[in-house]
Amino acid sequence: MKAGGAADARWMASAIALSNRARPTSHPNPNVGCILVRDGPDACRVVGHGWTQSGGRPHAEAMALTMAGGAARGAHAYVTLEPCAHDSTRGPSCAASLIDAGIARVSAAMLDPDPRTHGRGIAMLEGAGILCDVGTGARDARAAMAPWLHRQSMGRAQVTLKLATSIDGQIALANGESRWITGDRARAHAHMLRATHDAILVGRGTLAADNPRLDVRLGGLEHRRPRRILLSSGASAPDGWELAQSADAAARLPGIHALLVEGGAGAAAAFIAADLVDTLILYRAPILLGHGRAALGDIGLASLAAAHGRWQCADIRRLGDDIFERYERVRG
Ligand SMILES: NC(=O)c1ccc[n+]([C@@H]2O[C@H](COP(=O)([O-])OP(=O)(O)OC[C@H]3O[C@@H](n4cnc5c(N)ncnc54)[C@H](OP(=O)(O)O)[C@@H]3O)[C@@H](O)[C@H]2O)c1
Incomplete structure (x- = not known):
């Protein structure tokens, strides 16, 4: 579960830039960004991207998966926050959606402090055989989500x-x-x-x-x-x-x-x-x-x-x- 190299850092930086688009409209949810990247014969290709939509749904991962459709299979997902592990009345968990879409690898900038997901999102993904790492771009992702994290920790x-x-x-x-x-x-x-x-x-x-x-x-x-x-x-x-x-x-x-x-x-x-x-x-x-x-x-x-x-x-x-x-x- 170790964080990746320079290319991973660049893709995560793009996901963080997307997460800023959701500020400040994503509440009550965090402003998350997601990019889905596939290896091609000559270069990598972005097949989907998204950010938390107004009012908190759809989540960034759901938006990116919708955009990618079948091209999500085998892709590497870069997400600025651990994918959620809890189903809600408003949709399935992002971890389940990434598994269903056939994502091959997930890089998350940081774990979700929400106790309903904390560590469980990564555990679900790894349990389904998806290679995961946590920590790439953590400092910048934390800065992008600072208001939400602040509200979570300070009330x-x-x-x-x-x-x-x-x-x-x-x-x-x-x-x-x-x-x-x-x-x-x-x-x-x-x-x-x-x-x-x-x-x-x-x-x-x-x-x-x-x-x-x-x-x-x-x-x-x-x-x-x-x-x-x-x-x-x-x-x-x-x-x-x-x-x-x-x-x-x-x-x-x-x-x-x-x-x-x-x-x-x-x-x-x-x-x-x-x-x-x-x-x-x-x-x-x-x-x-x-x-x-x-x-x-x-x-x-x-x-x-x-x-x-x-x-x-x-x-x-x-x-x-x-x-x-x-x-x-x-x-x-
Ligand atoms: N250059 C700038 O960046 C800038 C920005 C804003 C304003 N200004 C200027 O600043 C001036 C206004 O400043 P000001 O100090 O007179 O007024 P203010 O800070 O805008 O308002 C003071 C009022 O705020 C309320 N208040 C303050 N502390 C409170 C507290 N702890 N709990 C509840 N209410 C509280 C009180 O209203 P109540 O009396 O109703 O309880 C108090 O009378 C204007 O000239 C304005 O143009 C400049």
């Missing part, structure tokens, strides 16, 4: 806090004006971020100041409609919005694997103070605002020492005139 959504700031860390002028701080490229990038999240949250102050649409304004992705959440202890949510009365309640709303918090300072501080932010994204524009509105309200910090060691810079690059910075929360 809450993976939370990303995104803020657009000036060089001096302000998110608005003192009078509340904040449109726009960053340029076109940073704003397009932020819309891509929206497209990969199940839900977007803002505080009541931001709703009142900006009345944001929180939609995805990118060609080809306009159909992505993240849920809109209002953070407020008392206000009622407008039509089409949901209300969360605390940061913790928002992070635990059912059906959300990836939650994007778009400010303002009060909402951002609430999530930081509750230690609910896993990823912090800053779009920093080359402007100075001086006495404006700081990016964060009170986060209850008692000493400078307590501020250190909590965040690690994971990415930094230019987007037009602006700087993109991504920080990950250091845990454990």
Whole structure:
């Protein structure tokens, strides 16, 4: 059950790229990608590919097998997560379907943490004489499925806090004006971020100041409609919005694997103070605002020492005139 070589790594990378197409629409299921490859006389040939469909079904393997038809016989399946072993009312298990289709070999990037499948999918396949390996591309597959894995292990959504700031860390002028701080490229990038999240949250102050649409304004992705959440202890949510009365309640709303918090300072501080932010994204524009509105309200910090060691810079690059910075929360 050992993972394979360079060609296997490349095919698995393609399957992982497909798995990203299922973000964020695959919930309640994980976003999985699958490629079926057959050896030919001169070269390998892809006979089927798929990713988890909206609402969680069909699974990636089912989509790839449907595409391949009879050509699946003898193929090598690359799957970003162990094929499921449990039948459901919505269809047979993927392990059973791969066996029935005559697949010769299965490479899975990682075992499924779901106890109904964990190890059982591979055992079923091996029991049917299929050669299996686990681990190729595991790190990247894990990253692609991070929100789903996070929800499984922590019981809450993976939370990303995104803020657009000036060089001096302000998110608005003192009078509340904040449109726009960053340029076109940073704003397009932020819309891509929206497209990969199940839900977007803002505080009541931001709703009142900006009345944001929180939609995805990118060609080809306009159909992505993240849920809109209002953070407020008392206000009622407008039509089409949901209300969360605390940061913790928002992070635990059912059906959300990836939650994007778009400010303002009060909402951002609430999530930081509750230690609910896993990823912090800053779009920093080359402007100075001086006495404006700081990016964060009170986060209850008692000493400078307590501020250190909590965040690690994971990415930094230019987007037009602006700087993109991504920080990950250091845990454990
Ligand atoms: N540059 C950027 O990236 C960016 C992004 C967003 C907003 N902004 C700007 O930021 C400004 C708004 O920021 P803001 O700090 O005034 O407002 P805000 O953070 O959007 O909203 C504050 C409100 O959120 C609710 N809230 C906060 N913490 C809570 C908690 N723990 N539990 C329940 N509710 C909680 C409270 O509503 P209730 O009082 O109803 O309980 C609070 O009054 C605007 O000028 C806007 O343009 C900038």
